[in-house]
Amino acid sequence: MKREDLFIVSKLWQTFHDYEQVEPITKKQLKDWGIDYFDLYLIHFPVALKYVSPETRYPPGWFSDDANSKIIHSKARLEDTWRAFEDIKSKGLTKSIGVSNYSGALLLDLFTYAKVKPATLQIEHHPYYVQPYLIKLAEEHDIKVTAYSSFGPQSFIECDMKIAADTPLLFDHPVVKKIAEKHSKTPAQVLLRWSTQRGLSVIPKSNSQNRLQQNLDVTGFDMSESEIAEMSDLDKNLKFNAPTNVRYTPLFHGEIGRLTVCSTVSLATSLLRRLTLHRIYDIDMAHWVYNLALVLRNATYMAMNNNKNNTKFLLEFIVMPKDSI
Secondary structure (H helix, E strand, O other): OOOHOOOOEEEOHHHOOOHHHHHHHHHHHHHOOOOOOOEEEEEEEOOOEEOOOOOOOOOOOOOOOOOOOOOOEEEOOOOHHHHHHHHHHHHOOOEEEEEEEEOHHHHHHHHOOOOOOOOEEEEOOOOOOHHHHHHHHHHHOOEEEEOOOHHHHHHHHHHHHHHHOOOOOOHHHHHHHHHHHHHOOOOOHHHHHHHHHOOOOOOOOHHHHHHHHHHHHOOOOOHHHHHHHHHOOOOOOOOOOOHHHHHOOOOOOOOOOEEOOOOHHHHHHHHHHHHOOOOOOHHHHHHHHHHHHHHHHHHHHHHHOOOOOOEEEEEEOOOHHHOOO
């Protein structure tokens, strides 16, 4: 098999976001693969972590220490990371460059400084998390969308994620099963076709050779527009690929506090007041707000289950870094 017959994709991990680290780690990855170039190279997450030398630990993972106790963010800017991506493309280390897990706001910001727009946007995408406006934005800028975790919660149960375990499987959903039976296909094939028929690429994974073959057979049938719409209507805006869905982990090297709230209303008021007092200028602040919003969502869920309006919750939350205030 010739090299040009293969399409090889790799990603930049968060600990290598600094401009001067991008090219060296790209060359290391190419050496590990035994190839001269990637067909596509992606920014894995729009979150920069403190640099960990490959000589110290490789792959570095999320944590900055061997004890897996500290997650420390770096001050690398996404603009600088993208500038490094444009440079490795111009040097022939990759044919195309793209991003993964970017929101619409981050894409719009990227457009203000990018000389080369991303060729691809890779996102979590399934009927519980449709993101129609993000997909439309990508299409307007001729950015191809790749969907991962096409099977929704099924992809995250193995991560010991409670929210995934508590969510009804798409494989068992009556709408998905009904469409699968009509077309004599498996629920997995229907879920994949729901994406591919709408112009998205899919990258499912399986340990079963039979299911791998089934996953390839997803372009030989078409669903009706009403069936596609029916599946899209399952949207819950439910994102699974968030670190806080696995466990409450400090995303910033700083204090971890405990907050006792008498009701979800008081927590909502606190969040709104914080947003009013402090504008979001950088990714650190945005992620802090995002994580606090997740805490609010979980607190609301607990309140609904307990059927009490003034239940006290003891919740771990991320304290805003002092230099962000």
